[in-house]
Amino acid sequence: MFTDLLGEHFVHTALIAGAVVAIVAGTIGVFVVMRGLSFAVHAISELGFTGATGALVLGLDPVLGMICGSVAVGAVLGVLSLRGRERDSAIGAVLAFGLGLGVLFLSLYQGYATTATNLLFGSIVGVDDAQLLGLAIVAVIVLGAVVVLWRPLYFSGVDPEVARSRRVPVGALTVAVFLLVALTTAEAIQVVGVLLVLTLVITPAAAAQRLTVRPGLTLALSIGIALVSTEGGILLSLAKAWPTSFFISSISFAFYLAARVTSYARERA
Amino acid sequence: MSIVAVEQLALRFGERELWHDLSFELAAGEFLAVLGPNGAGKTSLLRILLGQLEPTGGRVVLDRDRVGYVPQQRVFDRDLPLRGRDLVRFGLDGHRWGVARLSGEGRRRVDDVIAAVGASALADKPIGVLSGGEQQRLRVAQALVSDPHLLLADEPLLSLDLGYQQVIVQLLDKRRREAGTPVVFVTHDVNPILHVVDRVLYLGPDGWAIGSIDEVLTSETLSTLYGTEIDVLRVRGRVVVVGTPDAEHVHHVH
Numbered sequence: 001m002f003t004d005l006l007g008e009h010f011v012h013t014a015l016i017a018g019a020v021v022a023i024v025a026g027t028i029g030v031f032v033v034m035r036g037l038s039f040a041v042h043a044i045s046e047l048g049f050t051g052a053t054g055a056l057v058l059g060l061d062p063v064l065g066m067i068c069g070s071v072a073v074g075a076v077l078g079v080l081s082l083r084g085r086e087r088d089s090a091i092g093a094v095l096a097f098g099l100g101l102g103v104l105f106l107s108l109y110q111g112y113a114t115t116a117t118n119l120l121f122g123s124i125v126g127v128d129d130a131q132l133l134g135l136a137i138v139a140v141i142v143l144g145a146v147v148v149l150w151r152p153l154y155f156s157g158v159d160p161e162v163a164r165s166r167r168v169p170v171g172a173l174t175v176a177v178f179l180l181v182a183l184t185t186a187e188a189i190q191v192v193g194v195l196l197v198l199t200l201v202i203t204p205a206a207a208a209q210r211l212t213v214r215p216g217l218t219l220a221l222s223i224g225i226a227l228v229s230t231e232g233g234i235l236l237s238l239a240k241a242w243p244t245s246f247f248i249s250s251i252s253f254a255f256y257l258a259a260r261v262t263s264y265a266r267e268r269a
Numbered sequence: 270m271s272i273v274a275v276e277q278l279a280l281r282f283g284e285r286e287l288w289h290d291l292s293f294e295l296a297a298g299e300f301l302a303v304l305g306p307n308g309a310g311k312t313s314l315l316r317i318l319l320g321q322l323e324p325t326g327g328r329v330v331l332d333r334d335r336v337g338y339v340p341q342q343r344v345f346d347r348d349l350p351l352r353g354r355d356l357v358r359f360g361l362d363g364h365r366w367g368v369a370r371l372s373g374e375g376r377r378r379v380d381d382v383i384a385a386v387g388a389s390a391l392a393d394k395p396i397g398v399l400s401g402g403e404q405q406r407l408r409v410a411q412a413l414v415s416d417p418h419l420l421l422a423d424e425p426l427l428s429l430d431l432g433y434q435q436v437i438v439q440l441l442d443k444r445r446r447e448a449g450t451p452v453v454f455v456t457h458d459v460n461p462i463l464h465v466v467d468r469v470l471y472l473g474p475d476g477w478a479i480g481s482i483d484e485v486l487t488s489e490t491l492s493t494l495y496g497t498e499i500d501v502l503r504v505r506g507r508v509v510v511v512g513t514p515d516a517e518h519v520h521h522v523h
Binding site: 030034147148149150151152154155158159161162163164165166167168208209210212213214215218 | 333343356360367368396411
């Protein structure tokens with residue numbers, strides 16, 4: 001049964017889509033964790049849900065609606081570029097309102113309830129070739145931007161005052177980070193769903209950061225953990241018919257725990 | 270030839286005016302100490318020079334390319350994925366686009382400047398686990414590695430023990446003597462830098478004064494700047510200011 005499934009086209013598509021999303025999420029996660037934007041990621045993904053349900057009501061493509069919702073919120077948060085507690089409370093307020101709208105849209109939408117479930121919890125095995133192409137295009141955009149912006153993005157993330165004095169456009173880069181996070185979130189939703197985006201965008205980077213302080217190695221480990229979690233999760237869900245998102249989040253959480261134990265042991269040594 | 274020209278600068282936050290008609294020039298190689306009580310606008314002056322704060326009036330003229338800046342101490346998160354040497358390296362190429370390996374020449378410059386602040390043993394540790402003084406030394410290295418035309422330092426000696434205070438002061442002094450880089454040094458305590466300071470800019474509640482230490486740090490001048498009786502004493506080669514309302518200058522116990 002398991003080996004039969006491995007020959008199926010939809011399984012190949014799922015594995016490729018999973019790899020694409022894992023690479024993007026593992027990369028952006030490094031900047032999200034560095035800048036303390038976990039809560040913003042959560043908000044952006046939930047408003048992606050609002051965008052998707054809104055699109056369903058209007059009879060449009062939910063993936064497109066999701067991208068629009070995420071990017072709109074990401075742009076607003078980036079432009080406001082609030083700090084600390086003010087940012088957290090503003091995000092909380094926007095997030096709650098957005099979810100309220102999402103519930104309304106969902107009740108207005110007369111289609112299948114599974115669409116909503118898929119948005120919330122992911123449906124990687126349902127990815128078709130067209131969707132995979134969309135994932136790949138967004139991935140190229142995000143990764144290309146990270147390559148071009150890498151040094152100033154890192155500099156302004158960890159040391160904004162001095163970066164500003166070196167005439168790094170710190171404000172514009174903040175907006176850029178939020179837009180990249182929004183695009184990444186819209187990618188990750190398609191694999192693990194709105195509610196589990198953090199398992200790919202936060203957990204691998206947070207684990208990597210526990211294991212090394214070298215910027216390049218942090219990135220490599222974060223991508224590696226995201227990849228193993230995603231591909232491992234997809235394969236396990238073929239062997240055992242439990243939700244893919246459960247397996248993905250379990251594996252990435254196991255990495256996180258292992259990383260914390262390792263760093264704790266290292267500090268004590 | 271002046272590197273920095275400050276012309277009739279005024280700064281006001283709402284109703285509160287910090288200073289007006291502030292004018293001075295900085296020549297190549299000059300070491301300027303900026304003194305004054307908390308809230309006198311010392312950091313604001315640096316931010317105006319950096320172009321990060323708009324003055325209420327007047328203007329500053331300087332080339333903002335390659336300004337070495339040592340900001341006021343800020344604590345880094347313990348788990349920030351950043352080593353001491355990464356922080357220093359940002360001073361060299363952090364503002365450039367793209368991904369690149371540091372060249373051999375670049376790596377040598379980073380290593381040299383880290384060695385100069387006595388931080389070679391700290392360079393590969395996470396920045397967040399270093400003490401405030403250790404981070405501060407790397408900050409100075411970061412400012413120096415950029416081969417700056419102008420150095421702006423905001424309380425760079427904070428959290429440093431006396432030995433490292435002198436290491437940092439001598440490094441800045443050497444830089445301005447050898448490369449002609451003027452230094453603007455904001456501090457609450459002039460004593461560690463008495464022997465290198467050319468001029469002092471004192472920002473007081475009732476005005477400002479600029480000149481040599483002997484001209485500015487006198488009972489008469491400071492009494493005028495504070496609008497109250499101030500005594501400036503010279504004790505064993507140290508300057509002690511007595512009578513300032515917030516007692517800023519009466520020596521801090523660290």
